[in-house]
Amino acid sequence: MATSQLGCASTTRVGLLSFEGLRSSINASSSRAPCSVAIRHQPFRRNLVVKAATTVAPKFTTIKPLGDRVLVKIQAIEEKSRGGILLPDTTQDKPQGGEVVAVGEGKSFSKTQVEPSVQLGAKIIYSKYAGTELEFNGVDHLLLKEDDIVGLLETDDIKDLKPLNDRVLIQVSKAEEKTTGGILLTETAKEKPSTGTVIAVGPGMYDEEGNRKPINISPGKTVLYSKYAGNEFKSSDGSQYVSMRVSDVIAVMS
Numbered sequence: 001m002a003t004s005q006l007g008c009a010s011t012t013r014v015g016l017l018s019f020e021g022l023r024s025s026i027n028a029s030s031s032r033a034p035c036s037v038a039i040r041h042q043p044f045r046r047n048l049v050v051k052a053a054t055t056v057a058p059k060f061t062t063i064k065p066l067g068d069r070v071l072v073k074i075q076a077i078e079e080k081s082r083g084g085i086l087l088p089d090t091t092q093d094k095p096q097g098g099e100v101v102a103v104g105e106g107k108s109f110s111k112t113q114v115e116p117s118v119q120l121g122a123k124i125i126y127s128k129y130a131g132t133e134l135e136f137n138g139v140d141h142l143l144l145k146e147d148d149i150v151g152l153l154e155t156d157d158i159k160d161l162k163p164l165n166d167r168v169l170i171q172v173s174k175a176e177e178k179t180t181g182g183i184l185l186t187e188t189a190k191e192k193p194s195t196g197t198v199i200a201v202g203p204g205m206y207d208e209e210g211n212r213k214p215i216n217i218s219p220g221k222t223v224l225y226s227k228y229a230g231n232e233f234k235s236s237d238g239s240q241y242v243s244m245r246v247s248d249v250i251a252v253m254s
Contacts, residue, residue, distance in 0.1 A: 053133035053140060063102055063136060068146040070118055071102035072126065073139060096231065097125050097153065098142065107146075109210035117146055117164055117203075125150040125161060125243070128231060150231055150243045151202070158233040158241050163202035168217060168249065170196040170225065172232075172240040194227045195253070196242065215246050224251045 056063070065071050075097045100122045107114040118124060131144025151163040163169050173195045198221045204213045217223065230244025 053135045055135045056137075058137075063134070063141075063143070065102055065104040065143060067104045068107045068116065069104045069143060070100050070116065070146060070149070071134075072098040072124065072131075072142045072144065073101050074098045074133075074142055096128055096150075097123065099123055101141070107206065107210070109206070109208065112210040114206065114210050118149065118152065123153045125153055125158075125231075125233075151200075157236050159199065159235045159239065161200065161233075161241075161243065163200055163243060165202050166205045166215060166246050167202045167243055168198055168215065168246055169200040169241060169243050170223065170230075171199050172196040172242055174240075195222065195224050197222055199241070201246070217246060217249060217252065222253045223249050224253060225249045 063071055100118050100120055103116045103118060103120065105113070106116045126142070126144055127148045127150060130148035131142040134141045134143055147165060149164050150167060151161040151169065153161055159171070161169050198217055198219050200219055201215045201217060204215050207213055225242070225244060226248045229248035230242045233241045233243070235241060
């Protein structure tokens with residue numbers, strides 16, 4: 001507890017806004033005694049949870065996305081590791097995948113209307129923290145734009161991801177385990193690689209008339225990309241992958 005004393009002609013006691021319970025109280029009394037201001041510092045409650053999802057009232061039975069938006073049923077968070085160890089909330093990864101349960105009419109351009117790139121029932125991967133979270137019929141959903149979809153996942157392995165729009169899927173080069181002098185590096189000392197091999201590319205973005213602009217990088221190329229760009233994933237065999245927009249690819253190496 002930290003207390004500060006001030007001298008004056010009145011006494012005021014102030015209880016600061018506390019994160020624990022989100023309550024505040026102010027009691028004031030007047031006297032001729034020296035003023036005493038006591039400030040109590042409350043500890044921050046670490047397990048305070050703020051739920052941001054919007055709950056849809058039960059009277060609404062359907063949700064129809066507009067434009068190029070899609071409604072996705074979010075996959076459940078893994079509560080156990082592969083070894084059967086129960087994971088605390090702080091170590092559970094925020095899910096980035098789900099199933100498409102509703103689609104809009106697609107993108108509109110000056111001369112044409114483009115059909116959605118995803119279909120009902122498709123399994124997708126989306127950008128982390130994208131879209132608007134909804135609780136619909138007691139299940140967590142996400143309403144997001146088609147451009148926030150990283151790709152289609154036809155199997156359970158990220159290496160089979162089919163990128164959408166202007167995104168590319170890259171298998172990350174392995175980090176060096178030894179220095180040039182032969183010193184073994186720990187995991188924390190290994191430099192994060194920013195090179196890899198292109199595994200798959202998307203069909204490209206649309207131009208102003210609704211035509212696709214093909215990506216000028218082909219699978220099999222070794223590329224240099226911006227550090228910390230895109231969304232990182234790990235496949236079932238432990239290989240590292242990253243999906244990013246083609247604009248984050250800096251150069252092709254040969």
